Amino acid sequence: MADEHESHGHGHSHGHDDFTDPPSDIELRVKALESLLVEKGLANREAIDAVIDTYETKVGPRNGAAVVARAWAEPEFKTWLLEDSTAAIASMGYVGAQGEQMRVLENTDDTHNLVVCTLCSCYPWPVLGLPPVWYKSAPYRSRAVSDPRGVLDEFGTSVPETTEVRVWDSTSEMRYLVLPQRPEGTEGWSAQQLEELVSRNSMIGVEVARTPEATGSAG
Amino acid sequence: MNGAHDMGGMEGFGPINAEPESAEPVFHAAWEGRVYGMNRALGALGRWNIDKGRYARERQRPVDYLSHTYYENWLAGIETLLLEAGLVTQDELDTGVAAGLISEELKPRVLTAEAGSQVPNRLAKVLLPDEAPPKFAPGDRVLAKNRHPSTHTREPRYLRGHVGVVHEHYGTQLFPDLTSQGIEKGGHLYCARFEAMELWGESAAAKSAVYADLWEDYLERAE
Numbered sequence: 284m285a286d287e288h289e290s291h292g293h294g295h296s297h298g299h300d301d302f303t304d305p306p307s308d309i310e311l312r313v314k315a316l317e318s319l320l321v322e323k324g325l326a327n328r329e330a331i332d333a334v335i336d337t338y339e340t341k342v343g344p345r346n347g348a349a350v351v352a353r354a355w356a357e358p359e360f361k362t363w364l365l366e367d368s369t370a371a372i373a374s375m376g377y378v379g380a381q382g383e384q385m386r387v388l389e390n391t392d393d394t395h396n397l398v399v400c401t402l403c404s405c406y407p408w409p410v411l412g413l414p415p416v417w418y419k420s421a422p423y424r425s426r427a428v429s430d431p432r433g434v435l436d437e438f439g440t441s442v443p444e445t446t447e448v449r450v451w452d453s454t455s456e457m458r459y460l461v462l463p464q465r466p467e468g469t470e471g472w473s474a475q476q477l478e479e480l481v482s483r484n485s486m487i488g489v490e491v492a493r494t495p496e497a498t499g500s501a502g
Numbered sequence: 503m504n505g506a507h508d509m510g511g512m513e514g515f516g517p518i519n520a521e522p523e524s525a526e527p528v529f530h531a532a533w534e535g536r537v538y539g540m541n542r543a544l545g546a547l548g549r550w551n552i553d554k555g556r557y558a559r560e561r562q563r564p565v566d567y568l569s570h571t572y573y574e575n576w577l578a579g580i581e582t583l584l585l586e587a588g589l590v591t592q593d594e595l596d597t598g599v600a601a602g603l604i605s606e607e608l609k610p611r612v613l614t615a616e617a618g619s620q621v622p623n624r625l626a627k628v629l630l631p632d633e634a635p636p637k638f639a640p641g642d643r644v645l646a647k648n649r650h651p652s653t654h655t656r657e658p659r660y661l662r663g664h665v666g667v668v669h670e671h672y673g674t675q676l677f678p679d680l681t682s683q684g685i686e687k688g689g690h691l692y693c694a695r696f697e698a699m700e701l702w703g704e705s706a707a708a709k710s711a712v713y714a715d716l717w718e719d720y721l722e723r724a725e
Contacts, residue, residue: 309574313533315598316581317540324604325547325589326613331539333618338538339528342621379621383628384672386693401510401658403556404572409621413528413538417520419572425512428660432707437518448710452510454656455691455715456552456628456675483523 343412346377347460348481349474350410351492354387355465356474364462365389372410372460382409382458388451389462390488395442397435397488398451398459399427405453407460411486418487428452438489461488468495503652504659506564507556511660511702534573541576542622546613549587551627553682557654558582630688632674637690637718642668644694645724646716654682657720661712664701665724666694669713677717690718 306314320326350372354361364371368387372378385407388396400406401424406414417423427434431448435441442448451459463485469477479498484490509515529535545555559579560567567575584590594601604612638644646661656678670693677689695713698706 309577310531310533313536313577316577316595317536319590319594319598319600320540320544322600323590323594323602324609324612326540326543327615329615330543330613330618331536333615334539334542334613335529335535337619337621339535343528379623383623383625384675401660402507402656403559415521415523415526416530416572417518420518421509421512421515421568422518425509425515426518427510428712429511429513429702429705430707431710434518438520444708446709448707449695450710450712452658452712452714454658455672455717457672457691457693457715484520489520 338408338413342408344410344483344486345478346375346412347407347410347483347486348478350375350377350387350460351462351481351486352474352477354462355469355477356472361462368460377409379409381405382407384457385410385460386457387460387462388449388488390464390491392464393446394449395435395446395488396449396451396459396461397427397431398453398461399424400453401425401428402452402454405456405458407458410460411483415483435489438484440490461486463488463492466492466494503557503560503654504650505560506562506567507560508659510658537573537576537580539618541580543613543618544580544584544589546617546622547589547608547611549589549608550583551676551681551686552624553654553676553678554684555579555583556678557682558586560654627686628675630674630676630686632688632690632718634690636671636692638668638671638692638721638723640668640670643724644668644692644716644721646694646696647720647722649720651679653679655679655720657716658714660701661696661714661716664696666696666700666714669693669695672715675717677719679717679719692716692718692721694721 321328354364364387368385372385390396404414404419406418428450431450453459466480480493482490482493485492559575562578581595585592591601643665645665646657648663649657672691672693674688675691677687680687693713693715695711698710701712
C-alpha cells in the first residue's frame with residue numbers, strides 16, 4: 284500500500300506517522316466490528332482479505348485502458364463497443380458488479396463527455412476499479428452537473444466553446460465509460476502501445492488522453 | 503429523501519484537489535479496505551440489497567454524512583444494516599462481545615475466500631422485469647416529477663420540475679424507491695437529456711447538457 288501519511292485528499296490532515304502513533308478511533312472501531320463479525324460467524328477474515336486483494340491488484344483502470352486502446356486500433360471493435368458496450372466489454376472478460384450494463388460515450392471534436400454520480404459513488408468497477416477519492420467527494424459530485432467547464436478547468440482540461448459538454452449522472456445501475464479521442468501522432472501504433480496513453484481520468488472524462496510527447500513514447 | 507447525499511448543484515464545498523492519478527492508492531489506510539471487504543462479505547448474506555445499503559448511508563444526520571470520509575459513511579451504513587437485519591444487537595456493537603452465533607440457515611451464505619477473490623455478478627438482481635410496456639420512447643419530452651419521498655429515491659433534486667428529452671430506453675432495472683424498502687420490483691428506465699439552461703438558468707455553462715437515468719415513475723409526459 285502506498286503512503287498513508289499526511290493529507291489523504293479527503294478532508295483529513297492527520298499530520299502524524301501511522302507507524303508509530305496509537306491507532307485512531309476509526310481504526311479501533313473497524314477492528315472491533317470485524318472481530319465481532321468473525322466471532323459471530325458472519326464473516327471470515329480470509330474472505331475480506333481476498334476481496335481487498337481483488338480490487339487492489341486485479342480489477343483496475345488498466346482493464347478500461349485495454350478496451351479503449353483496442354477501440355482505437357480496431358475500427359470493427361469500436362463500432363461494436365459503441366453499439367453494444369456491455370457485450371463488447373464482456374468479450375474481453377470485464378464483467379460483474381457495477382458493470383452489469385454499460386454504455387461507452389465517444390468523445391469527438393463536437394462532444395466531450397464527463398461522468399459523475401451526484402447521489403453516491405457509482406462507477407464502472409470492472410473496467411476502472413474502485414473510484415478515486417475526488418470522484419466520491421462533495422466538491423466533484425456537487426459541481427460536475429452545474430459547472431462542468433469549471434470542473435474541467437480544475438483538471439487542466441480545456442474544451443473548446445464549440446464542443447458540447449455532456450455530463451452523465453449515474454443515477455441508475457447503468458455504468459458509463461468515456462472513449463477519449465485518440466491522440467495525434469499515433470498512427471500505426473499497436474493496441475499495446477496505445478494503452479499507455481489511456482489514463483483513468485480520460486475514461487471518466489475529466490482529462491483527455493495522454494499525448495505521445497507526455498509519455499515520452501516515440502511510437 | 504432530501505438528504506445530504508443529494509449533492510448535484512450544491513455550492514461551497516471548495517476545490518476538488520484531486521490526487522495525482524499515478525500516486526493514488528486504492529485504499530488510503532488499511533481500515534478502509536477492511537470496511538470495503540466487510541461490506542462485500544455481509545452483502546453476500548443476502549439480507550439486504552444495494553438500495554437498502556445506499557439508504558442506510560443517506561439516513562445519517564446530514565452533518566454526519568458531510569463530515570465523514572467516504573469509508574466512514576460505509577461503516578455507518580454497515581452498522582445500521584446489521585442492526586436492522588437483526589444480525590447484530592446494539593449491545594454487541596457497543597461492547598464488541600458476541601452474545602450469539604450466526605443462524606444455521608445463514609451459514610451456507612457466508613462469503614468464502616474463494617468467492618471473495620471473484621468479481622461478484624448481480625445481474626439477476628439488477629435487471630428485474632416490468633410486465634407493463636414502456637410509456638416513453640426516445641425523443642419524447644418528459645417532466646421530472648416534483649416528488650419528495652421521505653424514503654430512498656434516485657431522482658435527484660436538481661432535476662425535479664424540469665423538462666428533458668428521452669435519449670434512450672434502457673429496459674428495466676430494479677426500482678430503487680421500492681427496492682430500498684425490501685420490495686424488489688423492476689421498472690422501465692430511461693436516460694433523459696436536460697439542457698443546462700433548463701436546469702441552471704443564466705448561470706448555465708455554455709453549450710452543455712446533463713444526461714440522467716430516470717425510472718418511469720419519476721416522469722410524466724411534457725408538452
